[in-house]
Amino acid sequence: MDKKIEVFMEEVKLRNAHEPEFLQAVQEVAETVLPYIAQHEIYNGKNILLRMVEPERAIMFRVPWVDDEGEIHVNRGYRIQMNSAIGPYKGGLRFHPTVNMSILKFLAFEQVFKNSLTTLPMGGGKGGSDFDPKGKSDDEIMRFCHSFMAELARHIGPNTDVPAGDIGVGSREIGFLFGMYRKIRNEFTGVLTGKGLSWGGSLIRPEATGYGTVYFAENMLETKGEKIEGKTVVISGSGNVAQYAAEKVLQLGGKVVTLSDSSGYIYDKDGIDEDKLKFVMELKNEKRGRISEYVKEYPNAEFTEGGTPWGVACDVALPCATQNELNGEDAKKLLDNGCICVSEGANMPCTPDAVNTFLDHKILFAPGKASNAGGVATSGLEMSQNSLRVSWTREEVDERLKGIMKNIHASCIEYGKEGDFVNYVKGANIAGFVKVADAMLAQGVV
Known part of the structure; x- marks a missing residue:
């Protein structure tokens, strides 16, 4: 099987030689999906994954x-x-x-x-x-x-x-x-999502990616009899996703101790409470300021220039900034400091070395395609509201979002269970692949 994956990736690399981020994403999917394809006759010989990696x-x-x-x-x-x-x-x-x-x-x-x-x-x-x-x-x-x-x-x-x-x-x-x-x-028409509420937007849409990331982490923790409540949480980023991930952690009783931007990160050992988070939201959304300004307002906090927060002791880590922000060494620091759960809020924020480190140690690790799907899920709900010319309440949308994240978690368990361990990377890749692949087979070679 390793040889099949190698041959597949060589063909993809020939067509996309100077696209490292794309090749990294394809490699991660190929390693879990190609063995599944080999075990299921319906997909064999159809080059489904090769067709999926080529944009229409x-x-x-x-x-x-x-x-x-x-x-x-x-x-x-x-x-x-x-x-x-x-x-x-x-x-x-x-x-x-x-x-x-x-x-x-x-x-x-x-x-x-x-x-x-x-x-x-x-x-x-x-x-x-x-x-x-x-x-x-x-x-x-x-x-x-x-x-x-x-x-x-x-x-x-x-x-x-x-x-x-x-x-x-x-x-x-x-x-x-x-x-x-x-x-x-x-x-x-509903041609764009993320619109203002007065012209077709949906409640909860700005919060959805951050909220969904935390809901997914909560679902993972529940499989171990744990909750976000009482947990120390390290978050990277300070934009939309990070802000609302922090907000949901606070609502669920957790303690957020870090936020970051491209200039560095802040560590607040006392915890970033609701008032402090409100300050960050105003700072980043209205003033377009830097996270370093947090320590001027709250001098008990520390700012580390040019660094990332993965050396801070925590129970849960939520990388919510950008791709490849958390590497293998960072992953080891998190594990050494007692981290038991990582839920990706950004797209592919963990490098392959980091992902493998988490999987090797069998901690709870959710890839972004599963854990940060709350944003696009709520965009889909906005599309539905636009088509129906209706507007759902905040509670209705949040409940639907929570249900979608729970269903995604269940799909990951269905395809990713390996004895007592759930490989969420494998589960997410295969669950996502099956629905698209079945539709492609049904529609012929198009």
């Missing part, structure tokens, strides 16, 4: 825009429409200088499995631009978003491709993008 469509376009000084800039825009076998393409838009084809293909590939796990009828896609919103005025961001959507509009639609937000794309950007789409197409 990869779009790249020029995005010219004018800054406040009248100077013209040019960025690249992308949309990867990965797989639509079970529904319209669904996945976020990321505006960040690091955006390139490799990162977006990895995110789109992960999205296929993540969306499948939700059981909602959504295919997988991802998009964005190397545009950096930081330091730009609202007018500059509006002009960029309008230019970006002027091209993207011809490739998306409520029954074709429904983008959402991601890093660098919040409610402000979604508003500008939707405004241009509505103008170009002369229609008001």
Whole structure:
């Protein structure tokens, strides 16, 4: 089987030689899915996984825009429409200088499995631009978003491709993008999710990824007779996902001691309570400040410049910042300090070495395609509300989100149980694969 995986990856590498993030995501899936395919005659000889790693469509376009000084800039825009076998393409838009084809293909590939796990009828896609919103005025961001959507509009639609937000794309950007789409197409449809509540958005959507990550961790802990309550939790990041993961941990009785950004991390041994979290939310969302400013407001806390929080003692770790932020050495530090549960809030935040370390020590470890699926699940619920022209209450959406995360957890156990141990990586990959693969087989070679 190792030879089959090696041959498969060699073929994928030939076509995607300069895309390390994408190859990393494919390797992780291949190691668990190819053995499953070999054991099930229905998939043998169909090259299902090889077809799944090839995007149905990869779009790249020029995005010219004018800054406040009248100077013209040019960025690249992308949309990867990965797989639509079970529904319209669904996945976020990321505006960040690091955006390139490799990162977006990895995110789109992960999205296929993540969306499948939700059981909602959504295919997988991802998009964005190397545009950096930081330091730009609202007018500059509006002009960029309008230019970006002027091209993207011809490739998306409520029954074709429904983008959402991601890093660098919040409610402000979604508003500008939707405004241009509505103008170009002369229609008001649920073509984007993450919209404002007054124009088709869903309650709980901003909170959903962070909440879902914690719900999944709680489900894992329950298999060991444990709860979040009373646990010390280390969180990386300080953006949307990290903020609401922290909020849910507090609601469930846990103690959050760290948050971070690209400048470093803060450690508050007294715990980041609701008032402190409110300060962080205002700092990051309204003032666009750095996490280091936390220690000026709360001097008992410590700030470590340029570091990551994985050396801090904890029971539960929630990596919620970005891909490959937690490596093998970090994983060993967490284990040495007593960590028993890791739930990924970001997309692929743990390197392969880190993942293998967690699996070798048989702690509770949830890959992002399972544990952070709450965001896209609630986007799917927003799509349903838009189609029905209804609006569900906060309690209704939260209850549906909780149910979806519980079902994803159950699917991971079904396909990932190895004796007394649950390999959630294997379970998530196979559970996500089966639904998409069955749909692809049913639809023929298309």
